[in-house]
Amino acid sequence: MGRRLIVTAVAGVGMMAVAGAVLFLPGEQGSQAARSAPRATAQDDPLTGQEIARASAIASAGSREHLAAGQTKLLYVERDDDKDAGERRLANAYLYDYGADQLIMRTVDLGRGTVVEESVARGVQPPPSxxxxxxxxxxxxxxxxxxxxxxxxxxxxxxxxxxxxxxxxxxxxxxxxxxxxxxxxxxxxxxxxxxxxxxxxxxxxxxxxxxxxxxxxxxxxxxx
Known part of the structure; x- marks a missing residue:
C-alpha cells in the first residue's frame, strides 16, 4: 500500500497508514470561480474535508455506542494509497478501544460508502491524536x-x-x-x-x- 507510516508497537507489530490532508482549492476570481464546475477528485489527491467527514461517519457507524460512552475514540482518518485500488478512493480510519486496548483500522471505500476491510490489533500504538x-x-x-x-x-x-x-x-x-x-x-x-x-x-x-x-x-x- 505505497508509503508507510511507522508506528510504535509491542513485539515489533507494525501497521500501514498513509498521510492524508484536507484539500484547499486555490483562489480564483469571484465570478469565474462561481461559474466553474469543481474539478473531479483524482485517486491520488489528498482527502477533502468532506471525504474525511464521510469516512469518519462510515467507520464509526459500528461503534456508536462505545464512542458515545467514551470507551472508543476515532483518532484520525488518512488516505489509503493502495496502488491496486484502481480509481477507487479509499480512506483508513483509526479508532482506539480503551476498554479492550485494541486499535481498530477500517478501510472505507468512499465511492461505495462502505467499510471494505477491518483489522484489529493489540499492542499497536499509532501516534496520538x-x-x-x-x-x-x-x-x-x-x-x-x-x-x-x-x-x-x-x-x-x-x-x-x-x-x-x-x-x-x-x-x-x-x-x-x-x-x-x-x-x-x-x-x-x-x-x-x-x-x-x-x-x-x-x-x-x-x-x-x-x-x-x-x-x-x-x-x-x-x-x-
Missing amino acids: KAEETAAAELLLADPAYGGSVRESYAKTGGRPLRSASDLGLRGLIFTPAHERGSARHCGIHRCLRLFVRLPDNTWLDTSRIVVDLSAKKIHTLEW
Whole structure:
C-alpha cells in the first residue's frame, strides 16, 4: 500500500497508514470561480474535508455506542494509497478501544460508502491524536499531585489563570516501557503518553517523569 507510516508497537507489530490532508482549492476570481464546475477528485489527491467527514461517519457507524460512552475514540482518518485500488478512493480510519486496548483500522471505500476491510490489533500504538493530547492534559490537571503546580506555573508565566487544558501548548508522544517495574509497566498494552507542556512564555514544564495512561485514566510517575 505505497508509503508507510511507522508506528510504535509491542513485539515489533507494525501497521500501514498513509498521510492524508484536507484539500484547499486555490483562489480564483469571484465570478469565474462561481461559474466553474469543481474539478473531479483524482485517486491520488489528498482527502477533502468532506471525504474525511464521510469516512469518519462510515467507520464509526459500528461503534456508536462505545464512542458515545467514551470507551472508543476515532483518532484520525488518512488516505489509503493502495496502488491496486484502481480509481477507487479509499480512506483508513483509526479508532482506539480503551476498554479492550485494541486499535481498530477500517478501510472505507468512499465511492461505495462502505467499510471494505477491518483489522484489529493489540499492542499497536499509532501516534496520538490532538484530542488524546488534550485528554491527557485534562488528566494531568485533575491529578492532586501535579494539577496545582501546572496551574501555578501557567499563572506565573502567563499573568492569568489557566482556564482549560486547551490553553496549554501540548505535544504528546507514545510511551512504551523498556524495563519499568512501577505502575507504568502496563504501558505499551495500555495507551500511554509522554506529555510535553509549553507555557505562555514558551518555556516547557519538566514532565520528564510523568506518563499519562489514557486506558486506566491515571498518572504514572517514572522511577529512577
